[in-house]
Amino acid sequence: MIPIKTSPIEVRQITKSFDHGKIQVLRGVDVSVPRGKLVSVCGPSGCGKSTLLHIIAGIESADQGSVVIEGQSLDSEKNRIEALRHRIGFIFQLHNLIPDLTMEENCLIPTIATGMDRGEALDRFHDLAKKTGLSHRSKNRIQDLSGGERQRTAICRALMNSPSVVVADEPTGALDEKTSWSVFSLLGDLVVSHGVTMIMATHDLELAKNSDRVIQMRDGRIE
């Protein structure tokens, strides 16, 4: 059992560098996100937002420090995969969907990794497609969808395995203003309706203002 008061996302003194230490991207970052809250990470390009989110999601490992998601440390490959399968959903700026698969096929990918029964996976998909307003597009290939629909598909996919944490790396970065707000409000609704904890990187300060908390980053540190 996870103690109720434990933050689902606990990041302690994370450092990360590239090119054999020549490029220092994160310089001792601490983040804690309370359960059911939406936290935005803002900052200029190159400040380390994406790297921080990749490390929180377990896509990348930190040089030093610790990441604990729902009480489990992401200090090993096994734990990181386990977290990506069951506890974390990741949304990219450029959606990162497989273009020549249909929307439904893309969304079912995380359920293949977990070995979920196809019937159960389809039920889950239909439920999420309805919530994201994409039921009528489920058999369409990704290249036939609009930018907003693609991003909503990515959201749908991120929620397929019912994660308790969603990490979104500039999910509205490639969308126009109107679509950005529609995607952002969808994310907000999902946070509330699914009880999800979310950390999101964004350049858009207007969007960020509508989240529960805003973290400002500069030069690999939190201001």
Next chain:
Amino acid sequence: MQFLRLALLNLRRHFVRTLIGAAGITFGVVAMLCVVTILQGAVRMFERILSSDSEIIMFEKNVSDLFFSNVPIQAIDDLAQHDLIAEIEPALFGIVSSPDNPVVTCFGIRSDSTRLSKATWLAGDPTNFTDEGSLVVLGKRAADFLKAEIGSTIPVGHKEFKVAGIIETENGFEDGGVFMPLALCQDYFHKEGVASVATIKMTDQDKIPELKEHIEKTYPNLVALENEEFNQSYSQFRILKTTSWLVGGIAFLLGGLSVANTMTLSVFGRIREIAILRVNGFSRSQVASLIFGESILISLIGVIAGTSISFLSLHFLKALPALQGYIDTELSPKLILAVIAMSFFTGIAGALYPALYAMKIKPADALRFE
């Protein structure tokens, strides 16, 4: 099941690539099945010619080709008196050419030979084929290509012979052959007093070792082998069998390289996609399993297509008039199993490098730079 569905989906998405990979295996399977089936069929036909429904074959010791074997007729006649021998039959083999046919096989046999008595006589009277006579009997195919009928004279090498009969046998080589009285054949090939082989039918099969020992002691220049023993040891058969497996194996190897190439290109072209799978919870081993699964499926498609094409090709070849009787189209289950096993192995081996490469893909780097 979901995993298999994804592998199939990936193959369908990269249809041309899948087709090229499967085509490599298909050609490998066709080459393997056809070459091995045809050559082993030929070996079986030779075996049947040589053994002629007997249990033991006797020939000259240390000859690598039975056309050069000399078994004295005196020895054969002496052995015919032995209690353990029910029947002993000499046969002299020779090869000549006729104007339009580079290879005509001649069989020097006695008039009571089972080769004639067991054949279907299409024309002529068996009683006209006598030990002292000069009339010959033709196999059906030989009669066709020599355009011969009863009573006609045919050129065989440097001489001409009159046809006494036309027979049909199940064996392509015999069907394309000329059967001569033994004495006439000996004279024609300058092999007076000898045969190439003698085939022996036993009165008591349990006493084969006893007879073999007797032959080896009495005739040190001769060797007697049971048919199976002979088939295993005769160098010509071994060369044919080894060649067939070697040619088939090399063809298969090329098919395997085609799968390896296809899978390598497939992985190189899907680095970002593999990274997406990793971000969505696929472990390294699941990614590798997917690559292996796709490769094995390609091999499976190749095996099914290759086996079907081989089956049709062999039947087509068998139906060609020029090859009638020479092609044995029986695809042995053992061979098919061997091909399936080799395909499975090829699928795995072909995916080894691509799978290892895919396992090493770092999702963050791949998504950042690809």
